[in-house]
Amino acid sequence: MHLISMLYLCKSSPTLFPVVRCSISSGRFCTLGLSTPPLNADCPTGGIIHVQEGILALSPISAQDVKQRSDEWHELRHHRLTASSFSTALGFWGINRRVELWEEKVGLREPFAGNPATEWGSTQEAFAMETYQKLTGNVVQSLGFKIYNEGDDVQEWLGASPDGLIDEGASGIYEKGGVLEVKCPHNKGRPELCVPWTAVPYYYMPQAQGLMEILDRDWLDLYVWTLNGSTVFRVVRDADYWALLYGVLSDFWWANVVPAKQSLLLQKNVNVTIFRPVGVHRKPVNVINSSKCGKSVEHRCEKERKQEIGRRTLSGPDICGHHVHQFVHYVVACNCTKGLFAMRAVTKPSAQIESLVSL
Secondary structure, three states: OOHHHHHHHHHHOOOOOOOEEEEEOOOOOOEEOOOOOOOEEEOOOOOEEEEEEOOEEOOOOOHHHOOOOOHHHHHHHHOOEEHHHHHHHHOOOOHHHHHHHHHHHHOOOOOOOOOHHHHHHHHHHHHHHHHHHHHHOOOEEOOOOEEOOOOOOOOOOEEEOOOEEEOHHHOOOOOOOEEEEEEOOOOOOOHHHOOOOOOOOHHHHHHHHHHHHHHOOOEEEEEEEEOOEEEEEEEEOOHHHHHHHHHHHHHHHHHHHHHHHHHHHHOOOOOOHHHOOOOOOOOHHHHHHHHHOOEOOEEEOOOOOOOOOOEEEOOOOOOOOOOOOEEEEEEEEEEOOOOEEEEEEEEOOOOOOOEEEEO
């Protein structure tokens, strides 16, 4: 079902798709979609809950100020589709993973609690961010959670938790600041054997583009840290890629998640499997192709305190013949044991290196 049709159904059939808005006295609004509270109740965080028409407020805490991995942060994520789950919602990992995500958002499965790979990433993230700042000279600021177009009931079902924000001073030719996303590969339990990536895996592109769109930033540095070196990829925001992405994510949310959650609100034991995704959406093939076939348009090289050594522009059709988003990146060789840092600037279309500048 299309997004517009689903929205019309929600508004024109309140007995089937009830939506409630409440506010917390002296607090702010943040979204907890598709929950129906008592008309007047004590708020566990203080204040009185008042029911209005619309969406349920969670707490008086600003989403941007919540601490990542706190209870408030998990609650904000649970009722939204977040950037880290975009590739799963798109079907990049197959129908089983897509159904599991649907079950989580509907409330039929406990949210993902982590595994050895995510635990490794969490424990190494602080050191990785420190290394990134030393290499690039960029100052990284923290942000808890960002709701997409907060206040817009049609779009605030999307959210993101960036590893960091980079201010406009590091943007160069871009008008807006950037986002930092840190990856610490676990290498299937052997992180000591992992080496820096030479390209951005296609399944991270939906997350990268989603972060830039939700946070309204022009570029993203994807920093891949390993025990044997690290890589910084510069990804540039692409409106056309996001438009393709958003259409598939909207179908998943409004045609699969929303009606199932609403049905369970009306009748706890109702069978909602009729709303379960039954296959991979037809459009992810286009998204996957766009994610795999990158073409570089320019690159900026940095060494220590952002010493600029040149700029280059590449043009021509991409190697796969598909519409693609644009991205550029740095490759950073890091000798962590000796504290020595060197950088190589690499511009690459897809899997083949176009040029290599050694510093």
